[in-house]
Amino acid sequence: MSLELFERHREKLDQACEASHSRGYWSGYKEMPSPRVYGETAQDDGIKAFQSHLGKTFEIDQPTSGGTLGVEEGPFGVELNVQYPAPDVEAMMAAAKAAMPAWRKIGRQGRAGVCMEILERLNAKSFELAFSVMHTTGQAFMMAFQAGGAHAQDRGLEAVAYGYEEQMRHPKTAAWVKAQGKNDPLEMTKKYTAVGRGVSLMVGCATFPTWNGYPGLFASLITGNAVIVKPHPRAVLPLAITVRVVREVLVEAGLDPNLVCLAVDTLEAPITKEFATHADTKIVDFTGSSEFGNWLEDNCKQAQVYTEKAGVNAIIIDDFDDVKGISRNLSFTFSLYSGQMCTTPQNVFIPRDGIDVNGENMSFDDVAKAIATGVEKFLSVPERAVEVLGSIQNKGILDRIEEAKKLGDVVLDTTQIDHPMFKGIQCHTPVIVKIDGADIEKYSEELFGPIVFVIATDSTQDSIEKMKTTICENGAITLGLYSKNEEMIEAVEEAALEAGVNLSINLTGGVFVNQSAAFSDFHATGANPAANAALTDGNFVSGRFRVMQSRR
Amino acid sequence: MSLELFERHREKLDQACEASHSRGYWSGYKEMPSPRVYGETAQDDGIKAFQSHLGKTFEIDQPTSGGTLGVEEGPFGVELNVQYPAPDVEAMMAAAKAAMPAWRKIGRQGRAGVCMEILERLNAKSFELAFSVMHTTGQAFMMAFQAGGAHAQDRGLEAVAYGYEEQMRHPKTAAWVKAQGKNDPLEMTKKYTAVGRGVSLMVGCATFPTWNGYPGLFASLITGNAVIVKPHPRAVLPLAITVRVVREVLVEAGLDPNLVCLAVDTLEAPITKEFATHADTKIVDFTGSSEFGNWLEDNCKQAQVYTEKAGVNAIIIDDFDDVKGISRNLSFTFSLYSGQMCTTPQNVFIPRDGIDVNGENMSFDDVAKAIATGVEKFLSVPERAVEVLGSIQNKGILDRIEEAKKLGDVVLDTTQIDHPMFKGIQCHTPVIVKIDGADIEKYSEELFGPIVFVIATDSTQDSIEKMKTTICENGAITLGLYSKNEEMIEAVEEAALEAGVNLSINLTGGVFVNQSAAFSDFHATGANPAANAALTDGNFVSGRFRVMQSRR
Structure with missing residues (x-):
């Protein structure tokens, strides 16, 4: 038999x-x-x-x-x-x-x-x-x-x-x-x-x-x-x-x-x-x-x-021309299942002096705002938003959002959306909080839920160091990078090997850092504290x- | 380069x-x-x-x-x-x-x-x-x-x-x-x-x-x-x-x-x-x-x-016609490098009522004696014996031989052979000691060195049980079986899977239970306490x- x-x-x-x-695309089920x-x-x-x-x-x-x-x-x-x-x-x-x-x-x-x-x-x-x-x-x-x-x-x-x-x-x-x-x-x-x-x-x-x-x-x-x-x-x-x-x-x-x-x-x-x-x-x-x-x-x-x-997944933003692409991609990434994924990024490292966008400087605050605006727009239609956000799994996560807001300046506050289909259920949009890179104790541990920190670093090199420190200590399953400099991409690839984390580079389209596909992507590496x-x-x-x- | x-x-x-x-025979070096x-x-x-x-x-x-x-x-x-x-x-x-x-x-x-x-x-x-x-x-x-x-x-x-x-x-x-x-x-x-x-x-x-x-x-x-x-x-x-x-x-x-x-x-x-x-x-x-x-x-x-x-490697002797073959094979097995191998058997389980050999009963003592005589003869020419025995690695092993002799009746005492080439060096032949199967505490741990216990059990079924108990508790790398009954062979194969030990069956020729060949034999299994x-x-x-x- x-x-x-x-x-x-x-x-x-x-x-x-x-x-x-x-390890190309393949799936056994529709x-x-x-x-x-x-x-x-x-x-x-x-x-x-x-x-x-x-x-x-x-x-x-x-x-x-x-x-x-x-x-x-x-x-x-x-x-x-x-x-x-x-x-x-x-x-x-x-x-x-x-x-x-x-x-x-x-x-x-x-x-x-x-x-x-x-x-x-x-x-x-x-x-x-x-x-x-x-x-x-x-x-x-x-x-x-x-x-x-x-x-x-x-x-x-x-x-x-x-x-x-x-x-x-x-x-x-x-x-x-x-x-x-x-x-x-x-x-x-x-x-x-x-x-x-x-x-x-x-x-x-x-x-x-x-x-x-x-x-x-x-x-x-x-x-x-x-x-x-x-x-x-x-x-x-x-x-x-x-x-x-x-x-x-x-x-x-x-x-x-x-x-x-x-x-x-x-x-x-x-x-x-x-x-x-x-x-x-x-x-x-x-x-x-x-x-x-x-x-x-x-x-x-x-x-x-x-x-x-648990782990502290990260995004490193370096000089990059398509900031709209970053914003569009990360809006979905942060919103999906209200960030309740082991692959959702928490720490977004951006140089405090800003980045180069098409030859012009874009300030830290403007990059952070572009992301915040993206999230806001993406979730502006409640019927569509709730189909991405889903519901909060348990009440502890709501308390954690409030804790996170006390850690720095709130760039985008969480909002509640009444679920059009399920009466009395409120969906919660991501909160984005600005933290100084020096305050590593504020962002070095995982705060599971729809919580994003935009972290001001001295430079992309400093972003890399802080990413390595936090991931080597507390683990991560995903790391994202946006950069137009091939040398910087190579440096981050090398740092990712050292931190033992899988890297996604310049995702601006329909693939997201928090998704991993069977048969092609390895989920976690076993090489940092997030997984053995x-x-x-x-x-x-x-x-x-x-x-x-x-x-x- | x-x-x-x-x-x-x-x-x-x-x-x-x-x-x-x-996993056939292959070797990369001569x-x-x-x-x-x-x-x-x-x-x-x-x-x-x-x-x-x-x-x-x-x-x-x-x-x-x-x-x-x-x-x-x-x-x-x-x-x-x-x-x-x-x-x-x-x-x-x-x-x-x-x-x-x-x-x-x-x-x-x-x-x-x-x-x-x-x-x-x-x-x-x-x-x-x-x-x-x-x-x-x-x-x-x-x-x-x-x-x-x-x-x-x-x-x-x-x-x-x-x-x-x-x-x-x-x-x-x-x-x-x-x-x-x-x-x-x-x-x-x-x-x-x-x-x-x-x-x-x-x-x-x-x-x-x-x-x-x-x-x-x-x-x-x-x-x-x-x-x-x-x-x-x-x-x-x-x-x-x-x-x-x-x-x-x-x-x-x-x-x-x-x-x-x-x-x-x-x-x-x-x-x-x-x-x-x-x-x-x-x-x-x-x-x-x-x-x-x-x-x-x-x-x-x-x-x-x-x-x-460490582990307590074992041999189970059931009804078998070629007792000379057993004796010849085990003589070399016990003598090689004075038993100082992680694969040398220590516990030889034999039914106390003896075994069937070509339709006639051969008593426990006669089987034990056949093995002892085999070892004695095999090592009777000093020049040849020392090339198999080698030397004792450290003095602790000599003390252990003396301890072992106190555990039961000595069937074959150890002897010392002056090394013909290296003056003042004495080689030591294996000691064989008879123990009752009921005294499991005497043989359930490894006594590393040229020490063999012939253990009188109630039956081959009892031998299997005692083998399983000792190996599940203290591990083993090798298990040998001599049997002419296919059903018994199957029962021991099943018991070996449960004890997590590799099994060698009816070795009477030029292959020995304590030898394992790269590319064909797995050395240890990782499934019992002898190795992970x-x-x-x-x-x-x-x-x-x-x-x-x-x-x-």
Whole structure:
């Protein structure tokens, strides 16, 4: 059965492997929520499927302590009231572990077939998942559909491709024949088996439960591990639907569904530490705060831990002629999902003496104003603005905006926009605050949310130094540069290599520094404190299994 | 220059990559110390080169505190009295780090060329290295030549091949073009750069300084890192010669020789911890005691740590017809280098009721006796015996033999053989001690040296359980099985996968459980406490560099 699935999906898997090598544009799933792609009734079916979960207990037949729990609040005001079975940690760990030998035995191609089928089924549920992502994270619909659906599925497929290829580097068997001069040669038959490390824990985040979760989930599955999916208490539903799909496919393939279990907890009684430090947990994937990510790295000695944490993403603005292009591009960048992305820039470094624009000096304040005006104009039509901004994920972010305003001169204040569709919901535009480059303590840590600092530096060279200092200390996932000087571009490229951060240069069109495309862009590098791994490369998959050898 | 080297060695590198995939027999360097291969004068030249080091200060122009030190004792009685410059830790770390950007800039092919040239030069010095290995470790000449020379070079080449291929998985540049319906497509040019993690520390061991050291050294070099080579104080010379060769090639290629430095210390004033916990040390490779290996894993938070530690290798003897074959094979296995290998079996599990041999029961004692007699006969001719046994590396091992004898009935006592060539040197044959399987605390930890326990179990099934318990708890690198029952073979294969240990089945000929061949056998698995990594696979190299991206 699993090998039939492999044959059915082989072509797409081969394409995915090839795309991960060539790194041009490729996608396994369609990102447009179009009826022509997903079917005439897909959107309505998706809404109904989403609504069918509301106010109910989510059915999933797995080891449970008996009770139910669920604390999701709808950032758009839609009350979820979904209850999930509370996990029994020991029973769930034991059941997941017990499901592993059969998963190992179907082999790497069998596992690939099952993983590909799961992704295909998830893709078919893209609308249901999109509404679930939207009403747990606060993303606007289009973003929830793309980042939470097709793009997340692409990231999952990418992990399957890397994990599959990593296991295919060695044959299942080999004949070893060593000549011995006039004597008979020495001959051995050797067998190589990929064996998963153990139970893998995937800890989801509140803002991108699927996009940040699928890489670890699928990387662990393809390499032979069981997975406990532990969603953020505020964004459970998208991962609950995901786990149910996984389990359905496992059952159809004649496998034990407890290979993948859903472990839900609450903000008041978290269970992540219990799972993460369990002796049988051998892998942990985490996206979230630096504090907890560092705790996991320090305390899960028995496991391989992959973390994506906070960072201070930066933009360096040097001499550049197309300031309108900067403004247009950054307006969208800062506004998208109200800056609640791990890739949104926070620190914009601009020389205090201004920059050269078409041979004329443009002052610091004028550059800052151009950006502020761009953001203001871009968000001037409420109906359009809310479809970019989405909603604020939790109230802590609103408090943070107020804190940020106290740090310097407010260049652009945040405004509230009443959501035309969801009554009582207010969307929040980005705040832009001017800070002096010398006050590094004000901007050297991440203030997650729609908060932008324009920072006055002594020169672009000083901007580079301050970028390096802050990123080496507190990490970053993205760095942007605007410059017309090739020498300066080279200097920033070199500095980016030293700071261990991916660089985007002179983006003025339809590509944004906070977006990264599976198969072409590496998300994070693992080379600065913002993350200890990249999505997805060989290192993200190769530690999830070991090769055992038998020779005779 | 480095690209010229790449072209010169490209064919061999391609062959090595291919061999790592097909995993049949392949070797990059000749293992026989034959004049036809290495030249008529190679042996004499090697002796002279070795002797030229004795009683002198080893010349190497690198950051030093000014003093010299050196405590090597010749296990064969040849006094070394070599002094080495004492390192200045901070200055050495700074110099190594400063050498990295140029090493990155010559690119993956440039680094491959330089690494291949280094290996070629080391190969040309195989006799000099062999005598250095012999007179520091106590290995007999043939083993020192093979394991310390060609086989170590093969392990280094294997690491170069894996590291090179891992970096070649992604292109240097890619064009990303995303169609936008009727609008112009989005286009980006992307650049990918492999960047080493930082300074790498290679901590050598006293028994196999080159074989265990080269994988980490070359894996770190090929992936763009600087390397501090910290030999075991008792086995410095082979690595000192190695580092000098590396530095010569670097200088010839126009690179900074401080990319690789030699850091010598003494048993009384060790410096490993200082280097290992230095903020700029990002990789540590270690072979040695579990105690120190675990310390490194726990305390080098800033680094990726690869360890090979102690383990309790095992043999399971089930029903088998060719007991002479068992005896012949294990005699060599137990005797080679007086059991001072991380792959030598310690625990031989045999059912207390005996085994079936050609339809007749052979008692536990008779099986044990057959093995003991085999060892005795094999070592009965002193001239031949000493060429297998070599010398005891340090006095602690002799004390351990005496301890082991107190644990049970001595089936075969150790004997001392006067070395015919080296006056006053005594070689020691293996001791075989009978222990009851129930006394697991007696055999569950490693007693490094020529010590074998024959352990009486309730059945082969019980042997499997006790093997699993001891290996899951204390690790192992090798497991051997003798059985004529296919079902039992399958059961042990399954148990080996669970214990995370590589298995050798029914070895009665010229292949031995304690030998592992580069490009075909994985040395250790990383899946039990004996090691957290395997030599060499994708996981051994992929964490040593990160890919940084620049797009515009």
